[in-house]
Amino acid sequence: MKKYFKPSIFFLSTIPFIFIFYKTGFNKLGPEPVKEITHFTGEWTLIFICLTLSMSPLKKITNMSIWINFRRMLGLFVFFYATLHLLTYVGLDYRFNWQPIMDDVVKKRYVFIGFAAWLLLVPLAITSSKKMMKLLKNNWKKLHRLIYAVAIFGSLHYIWLSKTIFFKPLIYFIIIVVLLLFRIKIKKKEVKYG
C-alpha cells in the first residue's frame, strides 16, 4: 500500500499541469489566454509552497513520519510550477524582450520579489538529490530553510500585484504565516529540551 503513495502524489501533482496544457491546446482559455496561464501557474506555485510547508507540521500533529517522504517531491513541484510561471511571463508574455522585463524587475516591487523568490528556489532544486544531501551534511538543512523566505516572498508577490489584499492574497498570507509559526514553536521546544 505504502509504496503507491509517492507515485500517486506525483500523479496528482501533475494534474494542474495537464489541465492547463489541455486548455491551452484546445484554446479554452478565454479572450486573454496568456494572463490565464500566468495566474494559473502562479497560484499553483503558492499552493505547492503551502503543501510543502505542511508536511512537517502534519508529521507533528499525526505522529506519522510518512509525510516527510513527500516533502522533497512537493518542493520540486514548487520549482516546476514557479518555473512555468516565470517562463510564461518572460517568454510567452514578453517574448524574451529584456528591456521591458528589466524595467519591470527594477521598477515593480512585485516582479522584483517574485523573481527573487524564483532565484532562491534554484539552489534548493539543484541540491535536492540524496547525493547533495550527503555532500552538504548539516549545511543542507540550513540551506533548505530558504523555502521560508521563498514562501514569504511568494505571498508578498501576490499581495503587491493585487488590486486589494482581499481575499485570496490575504488567505494565502495567513496560511503561510501559520505554517511558519509552527516552525518557531518546534524550535523553541528543541531549545528547551536541548
Next chain:
Amino acid sequence: MKTIKYSKITPESVYKNRRSFLKRLGFGASTLAFSSIPLINNGFAKDRNELTSYKDITTYNNYYEFGTSKGDPYKNSQTFKTTPWEISIEGEIDKPIKLSMEEISETFLSEERIYRLRCVEGWSMVIPWLGFSLSDLLSKVKPTSKAKFVEFESVYDPEQMKGQKYPVLNWPYKEGLRIDEAMHPLTTVVTGLYGKKLPNQNGAPLRIFIPWKYGFKSAKAIVKIKFVEKMPMSSWMWASPREYGFYSNVNPNVNHPRWSQATERIIGEGIWAPRVKTLMFNGYGEEVANLYTGMDLKKNF
C-alpha cells in the same frame, strides 16, 4: 478606423464577411512581420484594427456592479431592467432637464462608430459602437459661467446589481470630464454595438465612450449628467488616488504603479500573438492632443 463610419446598421453577416476579409489581410501582414524580429517592436504586426468578435465584446467585461470577474457582467446582467429609463441633466445649467430613453433615441440619430478600447489593465478591443456625439446631447442645455466639468453618474440599484452590495467602489459609479473633453466630437453617447441594441453587460441602455481614455472613464448605465464647478472625484480616484487619476488618458509613457502601460494585448488573439505597443491617446492624438497642450501629463495622469 477612428472616425470612419459605415452605414448606420450593418447586418452581422456583412460584419463577418468583412472580418474574414480583414483576417486574410491580417494573415499576410503577420507573415511579413514574422521576418522582422523582435516581434514586439512590430506594433502593427497583427491587424490591430480588426473588429473584436461580438462574443468577446459581450462576455469579457469590467462592470463591477455585476461582479468583479470578467465573466460576471454577462452572467448577472441578463435580467437587468432598462425600461423605463430617464436621464437627468442638471447642476450648473440654466434649466435642468429630464429625458426618457425614447426621447433620446427619437431626437438623436445613432451612427456606427468603430473605436479602439484600451483597458487600464493592459488589454484592448476594437468595437463597432452605435452612438452619437455627447456634444449633441449637451447642447440641449445652457451651462452657467460656473460650469467647468461634467460629472456622470451611473444607476444605483443593489437589488438588480448584486455587485453594489459590496463596498468595492463607492456606489453609484461616478466619472467626470472637463467640459472641452465632454464636448469633443469623439466623446460618444453609446446606444448599441454591432448594429444591435446595447447589451446589458456593456452598459445598457446608455453609456458614454471616450476612445482616447482608459476604459473605466467610460461610465455605463448613466442616469445623471451634472455640470459642476470643481473637478469631480471619480469612483476609481476615490478607491485608489495613487493609481487612477482624473484624466486617465491612454499614455504608454506613464506607467500604472503596478504594471507597465507601454504595451497591450489584443483580445481574441491566440496564445502566440505578441503584445503590441500602446499608442499615445490610444491612437487618437491627432484629434485630441490639443486639449492638453502645455499640460504635464505625468502629473495629470
